[in-house]
Amino acid sequence: MKTKTKEITPIPGINKTGRTRLAAIFRWPLLLALLILPQMVQAQWTATVGAQTDEKGIQALAFLPNEIWIHAGDRITWTFQADENHTVTFLRAGQVRPDFNVGCPGFSSDPAIFDGSTCVTTPAMVTGQTFTVIFPVAGNFKLTCLVHVNMDGRIHVLPASDPLPHTQAFYDEQAASHTDELLSHGAKMKPLHVPNSPLGVTAGITDITGTAGGTETVAAVRFSHENIQIHAGQTVEWDNQAPIFPHTITFGQEPANLQNPSPDVTVDPDGARHAIIASTADSTHSGFIIAAPQERRGLPQAPLGVTRFRVTFPNPGIFPYICALHDEMGMVGQVTVTP
Ligand SMILES: [Cu+2]
Missing domain, CATH: 2.60.40.420 (Cupredoxins -  blue copper proteins)
Structure with missing residues (x-):
């Protein structure tokens, strides 16, 4: 059998010593780049919006997780996982909260960029839909759902040089455990108060709760x-x-x-x-x-x-x-x- 041999053509002007010198020249910038790159890479984070029991009778109106630390330039993709409508919304500081059908006004394209100067919002979204926001500048931003007033969170965008406290794995685990806690709490909820009428039917009970990150609501969607x-x-x-x-x-x-x-x-x-x-x-x-x-203090009753x-x-x-x-x-x- 014939074996192919590959001929190596010597590069003119470069002998063994020349190669070593070239490698030395490139080594330091490469090392420097390796040190800096992790800070420059714009990380992709993921989070979820809403949760529900299998039969949909308990709805968690919550961002899961509701507090995320990222670097400037990073992006977060939210996946909606409930049949109840939710939005991913970042209003400008002091902006009057709009109706979810109206939007900012209007709705942002995906991916959206939020730096605090222009409102970003999705329309009402349900199970399976996703939306990505890129955060180019450092700051602490409030995340809210325009459908539900007691459903918010916060995104901490840190300068690229600052260390981040948590990994994606931490947030995944937290989202899973918070989902479980909210839904199992909802399954145990009973109307706290008896209806006034002996022929009374209570249409809906909720518990509003929260973490340091934001407010969340558990709703029983049953008569x-x-x-x-x-x-x-x-x-x-x-x-x-x-x-x-x-x-x-x-x-x-x-x-x-x-x-x-x-x-x-x-x-x-x-x-x-x-x-x-x-x-x-x-x-x-x-x-x-x-x-x-x-x-709210300062607003008409x-x-x-x-x-x-x-x-x-x-x-x-x-x-x-x-x-x-x-x-x-x-x-x-x-x-x-x-x-
Ligand atoms: Cu209803």
Whole structure:
């Protein structure tokens, strides 16, 4: 068998001694570059937004983790992992918080660059979507979700020369354990207070909690009594004990505008909304049932929200209903009216 031999062509003018000299010239800059490079490399970090139980009944409204230390020039990619809407948003200092449908106004392209001077936000995003933000300058920045007022975090962008306290592995582990803690806490949540009405159904309970990094909320996306039995002529009262998380009570056709009640809904003297459903063919929508926004010093007092919805059922029948915001997460119920 013939074996191929590769001929090495000597480079003219370079003998063995010449090569050693060349190597010596290149060695020091190379060593220097190796020392500096790790500081210059723009690192890619990852984090997650929201979490939910398998049946989606418990939602963690949280950035996981909610506090990350990075270097100027680094980027963070957030992956959304809940069916509940969330945004990744960085407002300018002092910027008035906009509606999540409006954005900054508008929505940032992906990847976005945030240096504190221009607002960055995603539209509402759900499971599987991702968004990346690059942080070119040092500073401490507040991360918030425009859908949920008690869901924020902070990103510490340090100069490239400063050491970072944690690795990506640390954040992965923290995100996993915080997710587990929030969801298992949510699974144990019960309405803390009994509804006023003996025929009361609580539509939503939450716990607002937090870490040094930011605020987070656990929400139970279920009606407390999924099937309530009453007699004809009685009135069921739904209340929302979650101060920041809206729900609706919707019978029949789901309207296009979920915020406002359907035209048949009246207002009782105490401010609660009230409807009469005479037939299983009737459509009635409560609009958002939610408490007033939390008060802030220095701002005009917020109006009372509507936290109760009453429905009187004059006739027997089976009346299924949904929360139009969370029915796809399984938030549905039924009123069984007997004579
Ligand atoms: Cu709901």
